[in-house]
Amino acid sequence: MLAEALFFSAVLFTIGVAGVLTRRNAIIVFMCVELMLNAVNLTFVAFSQVYGVGGQVFVFFVMTVAAAEAAVGLAIIIALFRHRQTVNLQNINLLKG
Amino acid sequence: MLLQEAASPLAGTVARWMWALPLLPLLGFVLNGALAILSAYHAGSSDPGAHPHDLHRSPEESHEAHAGHDITAGGAHGDDHHVVVRHRFAGLTSLIGPGVLVLAFGLAVAIFLAMQSAGGDLRTPFVQRYYEWMPVGDLRIDAAFQLDQLSMVMILVVTGVGMLIHLFSVGYMRDDPGYPRYFAYLNLFVAFMLVLVMGANYPVMFVGWEGVGLCSYLLIGFWFLDKANADAGKKAFIMNRIGDFGFLVAMFILYANLGTLEIESIRAQAGALAPGLVTWICLFFFLGCTGKSAQIPLYTWLPDAMAGPTPVSALIHAATMVTAGVYLIARSNFLFALSPVAGLTVVVVGALTAIFAASIGLKQWDIKKVLAYSTVSQLGYMFVGVGAGAYVSGVFHLVTHAFFKALLFLGSGSVIFAMHRAYHATHRDEDSQDMRNMGGLSRYMPWTFLLMLAATLAIAGIFPFAGFFSKDEILGAVFLRARGSTLADAHWLGIPGNIVLYACYALGLAAAFMTAVYMMRMLLYTFLGPNRTGERERESLGEAPWIMTGPLLILGVLSVAGGWLNLPESIKIGRIGLLDRWLEPVVGESTLRITHGSAPEANPTLEYSLIGAALVIAVAGIIVAWTILKPARLLPKREARPEEGFERVLANKYYVDEIYDEAVVEPTVGVSRSLLWHGIDQGLIDGLLVSGVGGRRGLARFVGWLGSRLQSGQVGTYAWVLVVGVLLVLGAFTIR
Numbered sequence: 001m002l003a004e005a006l007f008f009s010a011v012l013f014t015i016g017v018a019g020v021l022t023r024r025n026a027i028i029v030f031m032c033v034e035l036m037l038n039a040v041n042l043t044f045v046a047f048s049q050v051y052g053v054g055g056q057v058f059v060f061f062v063m064t065v066a067a068a069e070a071a072v073g074l075a076i077i078i079a080l081f082r083h084r085q086t087v088n089l090q091n092i093n094l095l096k097g
Numbered sequence: 098m099l100l101q102e103a104a105s106p107l108a109g110t111v112a113r114w115m116w117a118l119p120l121l122p123l124l125g126f127v128l129n130g131a132l133a134i135l136s137a138y139h140a141g142s143s144d145p146g147a148h149p150h151d152l153h154r155s156p157e158e159s160h161e162a163h164a165g166h167d168i169t170a171g172g173a174h175g176d177d178h179h180v181v182v183r184h185r186f187a188g189l190t191s192l193i194g195p196g197v198l199v200l201a202f203g204l205a206v207a208i209f210l211a212m213q214s215a216g217g218d219l220r221t222p223f224v225q226r227y228y229e230w231m232p233v234g235d236l237r238i239d240a241a242f243q244l245d246q247l248s249m250v251m252i253l254v255v256t257g258v259g260m261l262i263h264l265f266s267v268g269y270m271r272d273d274p275g276y277p278r279y280f281a282y283l284n285l286f287v288a289f290m291l292v293l294v295m296g297a298n299y300p301v302m303f304v305g306w307e308g309v310g311l312c313s314y315l316l317i318g319f320w321f322l323d324k325a326n327a328d329a330g331k332k333a334f335i336m337n338r339i340g341d342f343g344f345l346v347a348m349f350i351l352y353a354n355l356g357t358l359e360i361e362s363i364r365a366q367a368g369a370l371a372p373g374l375v376t377w378i379c380l381f382f383f384l385g386c387t388g389k390s391a392q393i394p395l396y397t398w399l400p401d402a403m404a405g406p407t408p409v410s411a412l413i414h415a416a417t418m419v420t421a422g423v424y425l426i427a428r429s430n431f432l433f434a435l436s437p438v439a440g441l442t443v444v445v446v447g448a449l450t451a452i453f454a455a456s457i458g459l460k461q462w463d464i465k466k467v468l469a470y471s472t473v474s475q476l477g478y479m480f481v482g483v484g485a486g487a488y489v490s491g492v493f494h495l496v497t498h499a500f501f502k503a504l505l506f507l508g509s510g511s512v513i514f515a516m517h518r519a520y521h522a523t524h525r526d527e528d529s530q531d532m533r534n535m536g537g538l539s540r541y542m543p544w545t546f547l548l549m550l551a552a553t554l555a556i557a558g559i560f561p562f563a564g565f566f567s568k569d570e571i572l573g574a575v576f577l578r579a580r581g582s583t584l585a586d587a588h589w590l591g592i593p594g595n596i597v598l599y600a601c602y603a604l605g606l607a608a609a610f611m612t613a614v615y616m617m618r619m620l621l622y623t624f625l626g627p628n629r630t631g632e633r634e635r636e637s638l639g640e641a642p643w644i645m646t647g648p649l650l651i652l653g654v655l656s657v658a659g660g661w662l663n664l665p666e667s668i669k670i671g672r673i674g675l676l677d678r679w680l681e682p683v684v685g686e687s688t689l690r691i692t693h694g695s696a697p698e699a700n701p702t703l704e705y706s707l708i709g710a711a712l713v714i715a716v717a718g719i720i721v722a723w724t725i726l727k728p729a730r731l732l733p734k735r736e737a738r739p740e741e742g743f744e745r746v747l748a749n750k751y752y753v754d755e756i757y758d759e760a761v762v763e764p765t766v767g768v769s770r771s772l773l774w775h776g777i778d779q780g781l782i783d784g785l786l787v788s789g790v791g792g793r794r795g796l797a798r799f800v801g802w803l804g805s806r807l808q809s810g811q812v813g814t815y816a817w818v819l820v821v822g823v824l825l826v827l828g829a830f831t832i833r
Contacts (some may be wrong), residue, residue, distance in 0.1 A: 094810060
């Protein structure tokens with residue numbers, strides 16, 4: 001059972017990484033980050049079946065942080081859109097050498 | 098606050114408060130420093146930069162006023178003819194500054210009495226550990242103080258003489274705009290000096306050692322508006338750093354071979370060191386001493402240090418700080434006793450310094466310069482004593498010298514104060530420290546004259562004044578050591594040790610003769626003969642206020658009676674050898690080791706002839722000075738002609754400063770300027786690396802440009818770099 005769960009979360013994580021690397025829309029990138037977080041959560045839950053309840057406790061931490069991050073992240077994206085009328089990451093490149 | 102306290106007869110007594118000794122002056126430093134800073138924000142008068150007198154004078158004029166004072170701006174003030182503005186916190190400072198010293202001295206006396214009642218039980222130092230200061234690997238250095246008979250002597254001298262000089266300063270410095278700053282520095286000095294003498298290991302001693310150097314620098318340059326004063330401070334600081342390098346290296350060798358820097362552990366293990374190694378350790382320690390205690394070759398800073406206020410010269414540059422080197426050797430007696438070669442080196446350098454400085458002192462005109470060279474010379478005597486393994490005599494001379502030299506300096510301060518006031522009254526811009534401008538002052542300041550006379554007889558070594566006993570003991574010890582000791586058996590640069598010691602004894606006698614001559618010369622030119630100050634100024638000459646004369650009186654009594662601290666057996670006019678017995682637990686073992694385990698033979702004929710020789714030499718010096726020197730023929734500085742022949746060489750201090758300048762300073766500055774500045778800094782770093790040469794980018798700019806290309810501003814790129822990096826690291830860990 002553990003192997004299947006780990007394989008599934010690995011697939012989910014890879015999809016998330018691929019999304020972050022390839023997509024240009026900030027909201028999609030953001031969603032992909034959430035996907036990666038949840039993939040990790042899944043491994044935690046899976047391992048907690050074997051090693052005890054600690055992993056499940058950690059999942060709650062991750063979810064809390066993810067919620068806070070979502071609030072801040074979405075706020076930043078909205079502020080960005082108000083300024084530049086776009087959420088395309090390729091156009092947002094002010095900070096460079 | 099205490100980490101641990103060793104079991105000792107002193108454990109339950111008042112000695113447990115010994116940590117308060119350095120803390121009291123430190124408290125004074127904080128309070129006085131606060132007053133100095135506080136007033137700088139309000140009135141701005143504590144800073145000489147905002148001197149009220151400079152406000153209504155053009156820079157050229159005030160520059161001229163400074164140029165008139167060669168090195169030291171005379172008297173109690175940074176410059177002449179200014180409006181006297183007493184510091185607004187002067188009253189409070191006069192209370193705090195000397196007050197903390199009075200408390201510290203009281204505590205020191207209480208601890209001394211406790212030690213005395215402990216008596217012979219106190220064979221090992223009483224150590225207090227406060228906290229682990231530097232736990233590094235195997236090395237453990239504690240912030241710890243120790244109290245034994247030797248440090249007690251030093252504590253009493255530092256707090257006692259220090260207290261008197263603080264009181265004198267109240268009168269001397271009261272009208273100085275930087276009054277609280279002065280007392281802050283002076284308090285800080287005493288605090289560091291006590292750390293130095295109480296440190297239970299060499300690093301703690303070194304903290305005090307450096308601290309007193311810092312205070313010396315701050316106080317030499319106290320009137321820093323005059324560039325000469327600031328330069329003198331820098332000179333003292335830099336020359337001391339050269340010596341400190343020796344101190345540090347000695348500590349490194351000790352640690353590398355014994356793994357500890359605790360003085361008591363080193364004492365226990367010193368025998369395990371290889372003889373050659375001990376010699377090196379001692380020689381490096383002695384290099385530190387030549388810097389701090391102004392011996393050849395690092396003595397030139399001390400005469401320049403007279404640029405500071407005169408009480409500072411008395412406290413730091415005569416009585417206490419400069420004797421730190423003597424203390425260091427007496428403290429490390431268990432090392433020096435193991436190395437006759439190092440001991441002989443100390444004796445030779447001390448004897449050479451004694452005669453060299455004394456000969457320069459013969460032709461100085463500045464009253465403080467005479468005393469400065471006299472100090473260098475007397476320090477030479479102390480080193481002869483401790484080098485020859487006569488640690489008690491060295492420390493004895495240290496103590497008596499602290500009395501009579503402090504008295505001489507404070508007396509000269511009194512004279513300068515009077516001279517300055519006289520010239521001040523008539524607005525004449527003359528040198529108030531030049532003896533050619535003095536003369537006949539005994540009529541105007543009889544108390545100062547009598548006290549200076551006592552101190553002069555003491556330093557010249559006339560029976561029964563303090564200097565007679567201590568100097569005689571050192572010379573006698575050298576003579577006896579030449580007849581039989583480990584030093585006499587050793588060879589120094591191929592010369593048999595006993596010949597070296599006999600030669601040093603002769604040098605010591607010759608220096609004693611010169612001491613008598615130059616001190617008598619100073620007294621003659623300053624206090625006797627006709628007055629050369631000036632017609633109108635004469636009316637304003639007079640004795641200083643009682644707060645200045647009072648401490649002089651106490652020091653005068655000590656200069657006369659100081660010899661009773663350690664009477665020799667041959668002169669039974671009181672209890673014999675008090676200091677000998679007092680210091681026996683600290684230095685007894687080392688002294689016996691040097692004298693082959695036996696006390697020097699008591700041969701009355703020999704002892705009386707040694708004493709007689711020293712006395713005859715001293716009296717001869719005084720008579721020679723009295724007959725040859727004619728104060729009546731002197732001209733005031735303004736009209737005096739420059740010296741000629743060998744006299745000029747002496748007046749110019751053998752041109753040692755000029756030689757050092759040509760040999761060391763100029764090449765250093767030259768190399769720094771042409772190679773380091775123009776070559777490396779401007780050419781290589783600024784040119785090639787940063788700005789580039791001939792229109793091409795410098796290396797730094799090119800690398801910077803390259804790096805900035807990486808910052809594309811594309812979040813996607815950064816994410817790629819991150820992922821690839823993570824994969825590489827993970828891969829490296831998995832594949833390995």
